[in-house]
Amino acid sequence: MIRDPLYQLIWMSRPLMQAAEAAVERGLQGSGLTVRMRAVLEILHRNGDASVPELAARLEIKRQYVQVMVNETLQAGLTERRVNPRHKSSALVSLTDTGRALIADVLDREAVLVAQIGAGIDPAEAERALNVVQALTEKLKASVKE
Amino acid sequence: MIRDPLYQLIWMSRPLMQAAEAAVERGLQGSGLTVRMRAVLEILHRNGDASVPELAARLEIKRQYVQVMVNETLQAGLTERRVNPRHKSSALVSLTDTGRALIADVLDREAVLVAQIGAGIDPAEAERALNVVQALTEKLKASVKE
């Protein structure tokens, strides 16, 4: 029962997450970024400008907290407000040149780290593991909703 | 880069963990247990009596917080203090009959849930995924320590 690989996999998610977050935090050393600022910048970098409620939807956390995160990036000069053609009082948050350069650099260094780590792990195995983990997550979510 | 399965796997750890914790929480409904009390009881159930510092070592969180968790289980009558032959002022925490029955029931129901969820997942695949996740966690930890 305790030997059930699925059970063990479920309980490995916390150590994995903690290790991942520690690694991210370490990669942020000296950048002046916090993990939560990084999260905002990453989404903007990957998906382009977005309003605070849109960011909240992607992050799956409440807009009120995302607002706090975004305000920090605005204050740091890493993002700026732009007119939102879709909603006139809800500005789009957009990376500044500084912000774009910074997040690009952070993500690059993270990619290098992942590549180093991936050296000992077969990409095909990783892909299969990813599929299992995704399926497992879906099923767990579904079990709670029932 | 964003398509790197390893990268995706790393970022799936948070959703997986959240889904898992939501499922655990749901399984605790009506038991009067909190997630943190359950964690204490589970360790005692699997490994037998332990002192607070020993529990803290297993949980990898600070003894001061574990003390709080344990005190809640003591107050709920789910655990009791026993003389510790190894350290005379640090009692062993031990399950009461009530506590033992309760955690056994909770773990049983969790096992049923895992079995249901496992229905759609090949155990061999789960085992391979577990190996990948464990290796990945180790490597991430090592990368932070360097």
Place this chain on the structure above:
DNA sequence: TCAAAATGACATGTATAATGTCAATAAGTT
């Protein structure tokens, strides 16, 4: 024997959110 370590208890601090509320605006509806 005596210094160093371990323990319980308590107080305070911190990160990551959720929740509640309000006023200003915007959108959709008639």
Place this chain on the structure above:
DNA sequence: AACTTATTGACATTATACATGTCATTTTGA
């Protein structure tokens, strides 16, 4: 155009899950 309803930003409060600091009391081990 008027009116209702929804959205947004801003701010305050609360909650959870820990870490950290400190102290007095044992306990251990040299």
